[in-house]
Amino acid sequence: MKSICVIGIGYVGLPTAAMFASKGHRVVGYDLNEKAVNALNKGEIIIEEPGLGDLVKEVVAKGDLTAQTTCPDDCDVYIIAVPTPINEDKTADMRYVESATRAIVPHVRKGNIVILESTSPPRTVVDLMLPILKETGLELGEELLVAHSPERILPGRVLEELRTNSRIVGGINEKSSLEVKAVYESIVEGEIFITTSTTAEMCKLMENTFRDVNIALANELAKMSEELGVNCWDVIKMANQHPRVNILSPGPGVGGHCIALDPWFLVEKSKNAKLIHQGRLNNDSMPEFVENKIANLIGGLEGKTVALYGVTYKPNIDDVRESPVMHLANSLKAKGVDVRICDPHAGEKLDEDFDIYEAPKGADIVVLGVNHDEFKNVDFTKLTEVMRSKIIFDTRNFWSKADVEKAGAKYVLLGDGTM
Numbered sequence: 001m002k003s004i005c006v007i008g009i010g011y012v013g014l015p016t017a018a019m020f021a022s023k024g025h026r027v028v029g030y031d032l033n034e035k036a037v038n039a040l041n042k043g044e045i046i047i048e049e050p051g052l053g054d055l056v057k058e059v060v061a062k063g064d065l066t067a068q069t070t071c072p073d074d075c076d077v078y079i080i081a082v083p084t085p086i087n088e089d090k091t092a093d094m095r096y097v098e099s100a101t102r103a104i105v106p107h108v109r110k111g112n113i114v115i116l117e118s119t120s121p122p123r124t125v126v127d128l129m130l131p132i133l134k135e136t137g138l139e140l141g142e143e144l145l146v147a148h149s150p151e152r153i154l155p156g157r158v159l160e161e162l163r164t165n166s167r168i169v170g171g172i173n174e175k176s177s178l179e180v181k182a183v184y185e186s187i188v189e190g191e192i193f194i195t196t197s198t199t200a201e202m203c204k205l206m207e208n209t210f211r212d213v214n215i216a217l218a219n220e221l222a223k224m225s226e227e228l229g230v231n232c233w234d235v236i237k238m239a240n241q242h243p244r245v246n247i248l249s250p251g252p253g254v255g256g257h258c259i260a261l262d263p264w265f266l267v268e269k270s271k272n273a274k275l276i277h278q279g280r281l282n283n284d285s286m287p288e289f290v291e292n293k294i295a296n297l298i299g300g301l302e303g304k305t306v307a308l309y310g311v312t313y314k315p316n317i318d319d320v321r322e323s324p325v326m327h328l329a330n331s332l333k334a335k336g337v338d339v340r341i342c343d344p345h346a347g348e349k350l351d352e353d354f355d356i357y358e359a360p361k362g363a364d365i366v367v368l369g370v371n372h373d374e375f376k377n378v379d380f381t382k383l384t385e386v387m388r389s390k391i392i393f394d395t396r397n398f399w400s401k402a403d404v405e406k407a408g409a410k411y412v413l414l415g416d417g418t419m
């Protein structure tokens with residue numbers, strides 16, 4: 001059993017720390033955020049993720065997971081799981097990775113392992129971390145083992161995916177890769193692939209980029225379909241019957257802290273990332289596209305009321321980071337729209353949150369931004385009877401046209417070719 005320090009106890013670090021602790025390792029979460037540290041030491045969590053609350057409670061109660069705001073110095077393994085946000089100019093903000101690496105320098109000893117889990121631009125380990133870690137005086141790859149092992153867990157399924165997904169371990173040399181692989185073997189049931197640190201960085205970025213470019217294609221299809229009078233959802237359904245085609249779904253844009261950001265790390269580092277760049281621009285254009293459709297449907301925006309269902313970046317989570325629907329809500333507000341938000345998951349984080357049947361009061365349109373489960377079985381008669389004009393705009397192909405029309409309302413679907 002090892003003693004492990006996880007630096008950054010957020011969306012990735014916390015479940016990782018809890019998982020290692022549940023396998024008998026002694027784990028210390030190190031984070032500068034006092035609120036997160038205090039909550040963790042009480043066995044509480046401040047994020048919404050199925051199963052995580054119970055697991056954390058259990059390992060904290062057993063004393064296997066603790067948290068502190070200073071870096072511990074008696075650990076065998078240091079895992080860096082800090083955020084890698086993006087600057088205004090779309091370049092990676094690597095301050096947290098840099099300061100986390102600097103923070104461990106005085107604490108690491110001969111035989112320790114340093115792992116970067118944060119998604120980072122290619123060459124981060126080699127160009128940013130190694131020069132800092134050299135200051136330890138330890139021989140890198142021999143006395144101090146270093147690797148990148150990107151997290152690839154899907155919010156909403158984090159514990160399951162941590163355990164069952166395959167894992168990539170990119171060491172600065174083979175010895176590092178093998179030692180780090182052994183660390184993850186205690187929590188990962190999937191296959192663990194060994195490679196170089198820069199290849200591991202590229203793998204992670206290309207996975208999210210693959211999805212981003214595919215969604216960009218779906219969004220472009222939605223726009224073309226409206227132009228050409230085709231229902232893009234029919235096209236996707238039938239084209240995907242082909243054994244080698246899998247077009248993802250269009251929507252109001254791509255959000256979250258991963259897919260909407262990671263492709264920029266490639267654009268920053270390579271002048272050849274042209275398709276990737278265009279895909280980002282396509283996806284970022286969707287909130288505005290949806291806003292223009294809303295304006296067309298209700299005859300302008302100023303002075304209008306829009307009931308907006310779901311503002312998180314995807315369904316059934318409370319995360320509004322980089323949410324395109326949040327972006328849409330703010331843009332509508334700036335144009336003089338009274339935006340009445342209903343979000344059963346993120347509601348507590350918002351200034352104002354309406355109940356499902358309260359949000360549409362006096363609304364000129366109901367817009368489905370995110371398909372939370374709570375919205376599945378809404379009663380459209382009850383929902384639309386309090387509206388000023390009965391228009392339902394579904395950006396996710398989630399609601400039934402027949403159900404909406406039965407309630408005497410107009411149903412409009414993003415990319416259905418009717419506008």
Ligand code: SAJ
Pocket residue numbers: 119151152153154155207208211215248249250251252253254255256257258259260313314315
């Ligand atoms: N989206 C669409 N259409 C689709 C699918 C998704 O518009 O057909 C949108 C969603 O609404 C959301 C965004 O894309 O706004 C991203 O959601 P997601 O569920 O595709 O992915 P994330 O960002 O929650 O998690 C991704 C995952 N990566 C891949 O599936 C390749 C996850 O495995 C990674 O660990 C995570 O990024 C990460 O941390 O990098």
